[in-house]
Amino acid sequence: GLKTGIVGLPNVGKSTLFNALTEDVNAEAANYPFCTIEPNVGVVSVPDERLLKLSGIHDSAKTVATSLEFVDIAGLVRGASEGEGLGNQFLGNVRECDAIVHVVRCFEDENIIHVDGSVDALRDIEVIELELALSDLGQVERRLTKVSRDRKLADEAQALRKVQTVLDEGTQARFADLDDAELAAIAPLNLLTLKPAIFACNVNDDSLATGNAMSEAVAALATERGEGSVLVSAQVESELVSLSPDDRADYLDALGVTLDTCGLRALVRAAYDTLGLITYYTSGPTETRAWTIKDGWTAPRAAGVIHGDFERGFIRAETIAYADLLQSGTEKAARDKGLMRAEGKDYVVKDGDVMLFRFNV
Ligand code: GDP
Incomplete structure (x- = not known):
């Protein structure tokens, strides 16, 4: 299956969000770094109205939604690309994912420690992206020393140099303007910063409808890059999973939001789009089912x-x-x-x- 990795600094709300996503209300979110040591993998079904209509047409006995896999990846810290904290393990886990949801702390709460002592969304993004870029740079440079000796691999070498330049400038490999042949040449390296990514701005309940200054800054960055960002509140989501459907609706109403426009549904759909995924169906009296493939x-x-x-x-x-x-x-x-x-x-x-x-x- 296609996997989306949830990354971000420690204590930004990754585990809380992951647990809500997978509706695992029992998993613990603890108030200290490194609490998510092993990668947790959860399967999330993709909301889909067409599926229900199709199932109706065939009067299917069973209806099965398609799903995405999410992986909660242990907190990345400054220096992870040098093996700091659980850096190498973390980066290896990211490498196995097809896309990245980058959770960014956009909430103030003096009871929740920030690893850098203050809340600053854009700085946090830089820290994470720098570690991903440094890890990639190491890979690219190691590969370049091999490839540059082999004339048959000149195309790969050229693609690698392009990526190297971009990474040296502190940008991510996916902004290197590579053509299809160049992308194919470096695909085996499985570079972290080449993976499609979106930001999930984690805000407090009172900012879920409107966002706040920090989430706006993150959204502006995403727009400038032609990428996506969604507003979520890990805290709200974790409360929602324990409420009855009626209470959920009342709660969301009070916050001024709907299930579709923010939070987990929006996140799942954004991840789906970011990955370039589409859905096809199989449908008959026994079962109507949605299947995920790449466009x-x-x-x-x-x-x-x-x-x-x-x-x-x-x-x-x-x-x-x-x-x-x-x-x-x-x-x-x-x-x-x-x-x-x-x-x-x-x-x-x-x-x-x-x-x-x-x-x-
Ligand atoms: P992780 O290290 O990124 O996985 O972060 P956690 O999910 O473990 O969250 C760290 C702490 O922040 C926990 O105590 C959460 O309850 C709290 N937290 C998560 N999201 C929010 C939020 O939106 N608002 C507030 N105030 N606290 C949050």
């Missing part, structure tokens, strides 16, 4: 997320676009109108496709 995947590869045999033995896919099915009302009506297409192995699956795979075992 651009072909039908056999998409089938492979259900089962490896589907990919290996792929013959063809019968496909209806979600909108066509919804408009037609039933699968038969859609079929009669010629809206069900037979697609071969080169077909690129679209967001919302309802797929039936034909395969040899």
Whole structure:
């Protein structure tokens, strides 16, 4: 599955957020650094209205949402790239992720210690990004010494030099303007600062509707970079999971927010977009289910997320676009109108496709 790592300095609210995300109300959030030592992996289902409509059309006995994996990664500290704290372990955990949610403390609370003694969102971002960049720089330089001796690897060397320049300037590798060939050449390095990232601004309940000066500064930085930022309140989210649906609605009302526009739902959706993910469906009387793939995947590869045999033995896919099915009302009506297409192995699956795979075992 695709994994999103939750990173940030100690005590910014990562564990609280992670626990709320995974609705694990029992996991503890402690008020000191390094409390999240082992990476925690949680599976979060992706809110999806199309899924429910499809399930209705087929009167499915079972409805299964698609999910994203989140990993709560132990607190990174200044010097992590030199092995400070649990630096190397932390960076290794980030390397295994496909995207990053960078949690930034945008709340004041004198009872919650900040590792640098004061709350400053932009400084915190710099600390984390510097450690990621230094780790990458080490990788790039080690690789460059090997690659620069081999003329056949000139393209890779050129891509590496571009990245090196950007990292030396204190920027992240994803802003290096690499073309597809260059990206492919350095893909095996799995650079941390090449991974898509969004900021989650962790604010107190009273700032959840409007944000505050710090979250605005973070949002401005994200906008300048063409990236995303969402407002969350780890504290609010952790309270929500223990409330009944009615009480939740009242609580959110009082805070001036809705479930969809902020908090975990927004975070999950932003992570989904950041990763370049789309959803396709399988749907019938037994089960309607959403599946996550990367935008651009072909039908056999998409089938492979259900089962490896589907990919290996792929013959063809019968496909209806979600909108066509919804408009037609039933699968038969859609079929009669010629809206069900037979697609071969080169077909690129679209967001919302309802797929039936034909395969040899
Ligand atoms: P982590 O080290 O980043 O995983 O941080 P934790 O999730 O363990 O949170 C550290 C402390 O900050 C805990 O005592 C949390 O209850 C508290 N905390 C987390 N989010 C908020 C918030 O939005 N507002 C306030 N006031 N406290 C928070």
